[in-house]
Amino acid sequence: MSIVAFIPARGGSKGVIQKNIKLLAGKPLIAWSIEQALASNLITRVIVSTDCPEIARVAKEYGAEVPFLRPDSISGDKATTESAMLHCCSYLKEKNEFPELFILVQATSPIRSENQFDNAILYFKKNNYDSLLTVSPSHRFTWKNPANPSASYDFTNRPRRQDIKEEDQEYLETGSFYITKTELLVEAENRLVGNIGMFKTPEDESYEIDSLVDFKVCEEILKIKNNIG
Structure with missing residues (x-):
């Protein structure tokens, strides 16, 4: 089975300039996701999609393929991740390299357990899902609509955490990675389609980097997990 890990990485980050190649625990942020995907026994290709030559250079340095620079039309602030995914799918189809599974890997979620990609792929296959998202249990009570509050x-x-039933347990969509059958991805133009599976991950894998504070938090976690002094 051919499986592509796809890592989108625009150059125009607003919150943190050049976020995707900013050093995190000794290596560029994007390098963590590239190396984790390359370490998989089941992923067959790791492709980075970027509009930035410098990100492309760094991605190649760490072993990813960068077969094209993303067009400006799908690289702006309003461009969706799906548009970049579909652009890559179209490219692969033209090359007769269309994969069976397409894994969207978010570079902004650098914390993943060893073998996490392979564990998720095997879980995906075992349950015959069409698409899958990573989640972590959430024990927070949320509210919405201040004008007319609802909980x-x-x-x-008020339930105690230990008394929450499995069917009532809420989960946070971590955004770390998504797995989709490529044919269905193209048909639906969406990463989530058909029979959707939830792959549970530890809480520390739910951290996403959008600010300098996030960088500091993730850096400390990565240093501990990887015994970095």
């Missing part, structure tokens, strides 16, 4: 739980009978 995600029964506040008149």
Whole structure:
């Protein structure tokens, strides 16, 4: 089975300039996701899609393929991740290299357990899913609509964490990675389609880097997990 890990990395980050190649625990942020995908026994290719020559250079240095620079039309602030995914799928189809599975890997989620990609792929196959997202359990009580407040739980009978039933447990979509059958991805033009699976990951894998504070938090976690002094 051919499986492509696809890592989108625009050059125009607003929150943190050149975020994708900013050093994190000794290596560029994007390098963590590239190396984790390359370490998989089941992923057959690791492709980075970027509009930035410098990101392309760094990605290649760490072993990823960068077969094209992303067109400006799908590289702006309003461009969707799906547009970049579909652009890559179109490219691969033209080359007769269309994969069976397409894994969207977010470079901004650098914390992943060893073998996590392979574990998720095997889980995906075992359950015959069409698409899959990573999640982690959430124990936070959420509210919405300040003008007319409503809660995600029964506040008149506030549950204890240990008393929450499995079917009532809420999960946070981590954004770390998604797996989709490529044919269905192209048909639906969406990463989530058909029979959707939830792959549970530890809480520390839910961290996403959008700010300098996120960088500091993730750096400390990575140093501990990887015994970096």
